[in-house]
Amino acid sequence: MNTQQYLIAVDAGGTKTEAVLFTPDGALVRHLMRPGINPLVSGLDDAVGKCLAILNELCAAAPAPVAAAYVGMPGLQYYGGRVEKQLSEQALARHLRAEADGYMLISAMLGHADGAGLVCGTGSGLYVRSGACQYGVGGWGYIIDGCGSGFVLGRRAIRAAIRQADGRGPQTLLTELVNEQIGGDVTGYLPQLYAGGRALFASFARTVFQACARQDAVAQKIFDDCADDLAELVLAGHRRAPIEKLVLNGGIFQHFPEYVEAVRQRVPSEITFIRSDAPPIIGAAAEAMHDAGLQCGTLFRARFLEELRAWPQGEKS
DSSP: OOOOOEEEEEEEOSSEEEEEEEOTTSOEEEEEEEEOOOHHHHOHHHHHHHHHHHHHHHHHHSSSOEEEEEEEETTGGGTTTHHHHHHHHHSSSSSEEEEETHHHHHHHHHOSSSEEEEEESSSEEEEEEETTEEEEESOOOTTTOOTTSHHHHHHHHHHHHHHHHHTSSOOOHHHHHHHHHHTSOGGGOHHHHHHHHHHHHHTTHHHHHHHHHTTOHHHHHHHHHHHHHHHHHHHHHHHHSOOSEEEEESHHHHHOHHHHHHHHTTSOTTSEEEEOOSOHHHHHHHHHHHHTTOOOOHHHHHHHHHHHHHSOSOEEO
16 A cells, blocks of 8 residues: 655646646656646636646556645636636545645745745736735736736837837937847837737847946836836735745846846835745645645755756656
8 A cells, every 4th residue: 555645736837837746755756847827818717627637647647646736827816716616626636725826936935934925027916925814916917017027128118119219209228229139120010019929028128127237218217117116016015914025036036136126125124035046836846745734844845856957848748
């Protein structure tokens, strides 16, 4: 009889989904990479179906019943627990929990502990865990919100270049930098921009930082406005429940430390900033361990990350 426990962690991102079957000592049994899952993009039924297929594939690979499975997925806060309910009813795991993906970013650095996570990549948002209370601030999607995000930075850079071309806005280095990235004139690139969507717009965020380094006033205004908006998220969360530790995640924070520093200068000094250096999947694993009543210590973390690096690509469909 197999007495070993098995657990599942799923990081369902907008671009890719990573999932692992693992044991409480941090050993990986199976590692999967699949396309992204986002119910706001593909619809609730599609997202549940894709996630369920991954969960049951991993359950089937486990030599014994899976004790706990944890799923972090974009946008779950908008579905009132329906995704978790449907997965729990159909997945083969004994216990399943699904929640918005921002919380596992906290756990990736702090384990299952109180703290907050500020995400700034293509999108943005703040997630806070304080005792039994969890809540988000911002993160309402790029059409409504997305403050301070890569998408907003890139869109404003492109807008500044177009305003100059129209004669509506001041001269700015952003025009030169945007056109350089395109390899042509931005005014002839609109079909590609609209077809490329959020990710393409966000790729122009770097032009804001490049122009700021050259003391461009228009770029500096964009930088300051966006840093103000991110700080506003933190301040709103801090007023609701004091934030002591703030985990920073996302490509914009990773590549532009000056942006991190700008946000730091705009929030209370007692908030400790922690730059994430761990993949979100280990946060999902920490939450699965918590649900199984297990501790996620330093030895678990070291082995899990070592095996993850040794198995980097996962198994692809």
